[in-house]
Amino acid sequence: MGLFSTIMSKIFGHAEAATPSTSAAPAATAPAAAPVDVDAVLSDLASKAGQPLNYKTSIVDLLKLLGLDSSLQSRKELAGELHYSGSTDDTATMNVWLIKQVYAELAKNGGKVPADWTH
Numbered sequence: 001m002g003l004f005s006t007i008m009s010k011i012f013g014h015a016e017a018a019t020p021s022t023s024a025a026p027a028a029t030a031p032a033a034a035p036v037d038v039d040a041v042l043s044d045l046a047s048k049a050g051q052p053l054n055y056k057t058s059i060v061d062l063l064k065l066l067g068l069d070s071s072l073q074s075r076k077e078l079a080g081e082l083h084y085s086g087s088t089d090d091t092a093t094m095n096v097w098l099i100k101q102v103y104a105e106l107a108k109n110g111g112k113v114p115a116d117w118t119h
Contacts, residue, residue: 011106037111062099078102082098100118
């Protein structure tokens, strides 16, 4: 499983754990799941983090918030997964691209993400 899949699992899994099951209906007849409110999930995690983390604009802080490896090597792997075409040696540019791309990908995969997080 790639790092982006792990990020998705942590955020979407946290949302599912916080939402009580309302019925035991089989999945085939259950309505489509509502989008996961990424901001609400991350705000909840941040309130329990014990340190200020700027997860809205920092890929390093987002990874820390989720309990994931935020090392440069890890971020370079994530950049590869998400098809970053710039130089991974320009870490500032890569990091800015990564945080926006992660939120854009979460939105494409069922996450409700504030519009200003992806631009």
